[in-house]
Amino acid sequence: MSTPAPPTPLPRSRGVGESLSNVEILSGYLALLVRSVRAAFAYRANTVMSFMTGVFTASIIWMVWWRVYEQGKPVGAPPRELLFPYLILAFCLNYAFTVNSEFRVAQRIRMGLIATDLLKPLDFQGMQLAQSLSDFVFNATLASLVFMGSSAFMGRALAPASPSALAFFAVGMVLGFLIQFGVVFLFVQGIFYTLNNYGIQVARGALHATFSGLSAPLSMFPASLRLVGAFLPFQYVIYKPVLLYQGQLVGAEAWRTLGEQALWAAGLILTGRWIFIRIVRSLEVQGG
């Protein structure tokens, strides 16, 4: 007769009110990021279709600009050799920065699952940032295909203006992503009231599409539109980082741009957090 094996000791359960260590918090966000990236790669046919749609959408405006320049270079417009690399870079950056927070949060609010998210021992804004980072990793991988494909045709035109331009761009891109996340998180707060992502997502999308410089550099905009865009954060997501890359903002101007980006990022993220804390207090969770 064999003696029964001693029971495996259970991991110590966390006490009520006991908070997570910083390492546990970070590994929690990392796990969320990895799982989100895996989920994004799960539906391959959908991914390919989504990517093709994105490229086609951007190429419509490229084809229009191409025809405009064929008719004759507009007075005061940048030369073709500068505009088209700009448009390619703007597309890549925009595609990489596409985050699905509005859709995700709206779905969870409607199904009542937001209650589970709020009970998790991780910060809600931090979780959204981790998932947005996963969107970035996934989308940036695909966008890099367009960048590499275009580089094969355009060669040096798509290369950074200088090593310092590349360094400025790298920082500008990180700050641009944080601004994008800050804007999205701010708009997400509206979903807690409307329970529907359509209006919120479309409103942000419309402002972003117009004022980020996705379809044309803001320097080509009429003065009235340029003036409106100057008071909004969208130009710091795409337009300014691309100018940094192309070496059109150098020295003190480049440093000032990074400073402005940092201020926008901090302001938007903190404002979003402040609003979220107040909204959660009056949140009614949807039932069953």
Place this chain on the structure above:
Amino acid sequence: MDFQVYWAAYKASLLQKLEYRVDFALGVVTAMMLRLSQLAIQYVILEQSKQLMGWDMSQVVFLAGMTALSLGVSELFFNNVWMVPYYIVMGDLDRLLVYPVRTLPFLLISNPVIHSFGNLIIGGVLACAALQVNHVPPIQWLWVPFWAVCGGILYTAALVLAASLSFKFVGPYGHNLFFVHQLLTANQYPLSVFPAALEWILTLVLPFAAIVYLPAGWIFGKFTNPWCAFLAPLAALFMVFLAVRAWGWGVRQYESTGS
């Protein structure tokens, strides 16, 4: 009998949506914002070049207006086609398939969206403003609702074709439908702007040209062939025929879910 059932289902769904007044207002305003954002980009482009392949800003505005109207009609009456990929993944189509009605029309009409009014309003305003600026005789304005209805039907049929692919390539997101949507929005520009291949695709394969570009060219005197005005209903009927066939093929591929 069938028609009464469809009408009752549509009416109930629309009235339910209209009850949410904030949603209604927000949907209308944001749909208009999206169209205006696209118009702003067209404005930027035409500020640079003054005309695009012989089309001036007011005529391009008409193209944008007609595109928005076609979109609005489709969203108001047949919007539920966008849910097909999700229904397939979740197995929700089972419920629809056992209803004693034709699945496709019942599915299409059972979820109108109220932001469609935003597209209809902005589309109507843009189209009428363009006709006014171009001194088009008022009697010819009557073509606009006719082309808009044909446009809504043709666009929906193209979406059904794309949605049918979701039976084979399963996934919860409607990117295949969004591709069709982007093909429609390309019609906001004169098609002669695009490379010949794309122009032919938009004229012959998914004939959106028949509901926006060709009628607009005819009404502004760029094309003299009267067929440009009458092609819209023919193209819409042809696309409906294809859509019904594709849907039948798709349903035969449907395997439901395991749970």
